[in-house]
Amino acid sequence: MKKNKFLAIILLSFSLILGSCSKDDNGETTDPADDVTGTPQLQPGTDEPEAIDLSAYDNGSRVMMQAFYWDVEPRFAWWDNLSEKVPGWADAGVERIWIPSPAKGQSGGYSMGYDPSDYFDFGNFEQHGTVETRFGSREELENLIAVSHDNDVEVIADIVLNHNSGGGLQYNPYRDYETYTLFNEENGNASGMFNRTYEDFYPNSVSEYDPGSLFYAETNLDHHRERVQDWLWKNDNSVAKYYKNVMGFDGWRFDYVKGFEPWVVKEWNEAVGGFSVGENFDGNPDVLRDWIEASGSPAFDFSTFYKLEESLDRYEDLTNLEKDMLWKTHPESAVTFTANHDTEKDSEEDNYIMTSNKMKAYAYILTHPGYPTIFYSDYENENFKEELKTLISIHNSIAAGDTEILYVDQDEYVMKRSGTGTNPGLILYISLNNSTKRRTVSSNWNNVTLMDYSGNSTYKPTSDENGMVQIEAPAKAYAIYSITE
Structure with missing residues (x-):
């Protein structure tokens, strides 16, 4: 009995170590430090970003x-x-x-x-x-x-x-x-x-x-x-x-x-x-x-x-x-x-x-x-x-520019509209998964904080100097990202 109990403890510990760096069902590593409850992911020392006025981008x-x-x-x-x-x-x-x-x-x-x-x-x-x-x-x-x-x-x-x-x-x-x-x-x-x-x-x-x-x-x-x-x-x-x-x-x-x-x-x-x-x-x-x-x-x-x-x-x-x-x-x-x-x-x-x-x-x-x-x-x-x-x-505002599918599999679909001129365009993320999903994609925006204009997610990621950004889709839902002020 003691031997079996000790083995169970070892297996539980091993599973917790593996769980500290889990993979989603599509094989992309999900960083456990990422807060998938919707806390804004802002750069240290930055103010809360404000949404752009969509009517200013009438297409x-x-x-x-x-x-x-x-x-x-x-x-x-x-x-x-x-x-x-x-x-x-x-x-x-x-x-x-x-x-x-x-x-x-x-x-x-x-x-x-x-x-x-x-x-x-x-x-x-x-x-x-x-x-x-x-x-x-x-x-x-x-x-x-x-x-x-x-x-x-x-x-x-x-x-x-x-x-x-x-x-x-x-x-x-x-x-x-x-x-x-x-x-x-x-x-x-x-x-x-x-x-x-x-x-x-x-x-x-x-x-x-x-x-x-x-x-x-x-x-x-x-x-x-x-x-x-x-x-x-x-x-x-x-x-x-x-x-x-x-x-x-x-x-x-x-x-x-x-x-x-x-x-x-x-x-x-x-x-x-x-x-x-x-x-x-x-x-x-x-x-x-x-x-x-x-x-x-x-x-x-x-x-x-x-x-x-x-x-x-x-x-x-x-x-x-x-x-x-x-x-x-x-x-x-x-x-x-x-x-x-x-x-x-x-x-x-x-x-x-x-x-x-x-x-x-x-x-x-x-x-x-x-x-x-x-x-x-x-x-x-x-x-x-x-x-x-x-x-x-x-x-009527930011759905503008060329269309590019950035990622697609059975339960995820990510599409980018490139925008035109000063119109920033958007990124659509649809998920059929039962859990909140994250996906790193290439955007047209460098060092810019994004937000979901559909209101389905409060997650606000910031793109890097090359435009790469990790976006989020709620479970069995969608999000539509674009730039903030």
């Missing part, structure tokens, strides 16, 4: 707000709800709001706008069981646009250009049965503008070709027909020109662009201009790049969305962030996001970023190149709002 970048979620409530009051929120969003750094398809759908007061019936009924015609749309009246929509413009915020309309819904029955000789392809004043088109028949949909006397649609195949508009082009974007009273010149919309989000050819978007934008983005629901960056080249329009960066989901959720492996993404080759055309009305609607395992990882995903898109979109339900979540305001402020 001209802003963000877009997706101003809705699926099945918004309250019904008939959404435009008024947004009108109240726009001034605060503008103060936070939002320059555009993307609203749902604003015209009357077949589902009437329950429609989210993606079953378009009358492109010119904004809540001012009695049809499909209601005058107002789910979102409110035309007057309330016009007020929202006016309030937004008063706050220097653009309004982006969701445009559904292929599938229609809510017309009347008529015999369709090209299908040899009755189809719901009659749109007139008595059948789903009370405005009387852009009346349609089976000749305006695939197939018809002009076109056999149908690019395909997952929705309402019998009422998939044929964009090759001159009449359809005239009503959608060419004529002075076309959908595009009416939305821009009469309603005051500033740009377009094109729904389900897989359902029609990219030249349609190109011609629309050439006719009316404005900001545009296409929903090409595909995680393959080559597919997105091909569509951008053909349409001339930016696209939502589903490749980055899925890489974030894989990295943070599905595989818990941050090395996926080294892979190809749209923003890496086309940053000016990549509209990045972490959630939208579709991904949040179903919350499918591989089509959704978990709530616990949302802010790490936002930290990524708000520090990297690309044009970030904030999701309404995330921003209006009181658990996220202040953190998102901080990230937007960082994005």
Whole structure:
């Protein structure tokens, strides 16, 4: 017994000696003298550093707000709800709001706008069981646009250009049965503008070709027909020109662009201009790049969305962030996001970023190149709002310059933005580890004390004369470092 007790004491002592210089799970030595509780690591005799004024480094970048979620409530009051929120969003750094398809759908007061019936009924015609749309009246929509413009915020309309819904029955000789392809004043088109028949949909006397649609195949508009082009974007009273010149919309989000050819978007934008983005629901960056080249329009960066989901959720492996993404080759055309009305609607395992990882995903898109979109339900979540305001402020100020990955492994990711001119740039450190992590990296700042502008860490390291600095990320969180005064 005594021999075993003595052996245990020796083993315990040996383990304590080894513990005085431990290694993290990636093999980097962690100095036990480092205080990982957040005590500032300042040079002896120096004063407490002060944060720089981020507004002094305005880089001209802003963000877009997706101003809705699926099945918004309250019904008939959404435009008024947004009108109240726009001034605060503008103060936070939002320059555009993307609203749902604003015209009357077949589902009437329950429609989210993606079953378009009358492109010119904004809540001012009695049809499909209601005058107002789910979102409110035309007057309330016009007020929202006016309030937004008063706050220097653009309004982006969701445009559904292929599938229609809510017309009347008529015999369709090209299908040899009755189809719901009659749109007139008595059948789903009370405005009387852009009346349609089976000749305006695939197939018809002009076109056999149908690019395909997952929705309402019998009422998939044929964009090759001159009449359809005239009503959608060419004529002075076309959908595009009416939305821009009469309603005051500033740009377009094109729904389900897989359902029609990219030249349609190109011609629309050439006719009316404005900001545009296409929903090409595909995680393959080559597919997105091909569509951008053909349409001339930016696209939502589903490749980055899925890489974030894989990295943070599905595989818990941050090395996926080294892979190809749209923003890496086309940053000016990549509209990045972490959630939208579709991904949040179903919350499918591989089509959704978990709530616990949302802010790490936002930290990524708000520090990297690309044009970030904030999701309404995330921003209006009181658990996220202040953190998102901080990230937007960082994005609009010091997220500038070239991007370089300084370190990446399964549970750590460190990225540097080099800054431009007097703009200092930043270093993002994301960790999936259960413990506080430290990593020594190369910065652009020599002999400068840094701080975490996200507020997640109070650790304030000082770089050496060569710019080397040890930064810290809290457990399962992130930090964003830059210089101090």
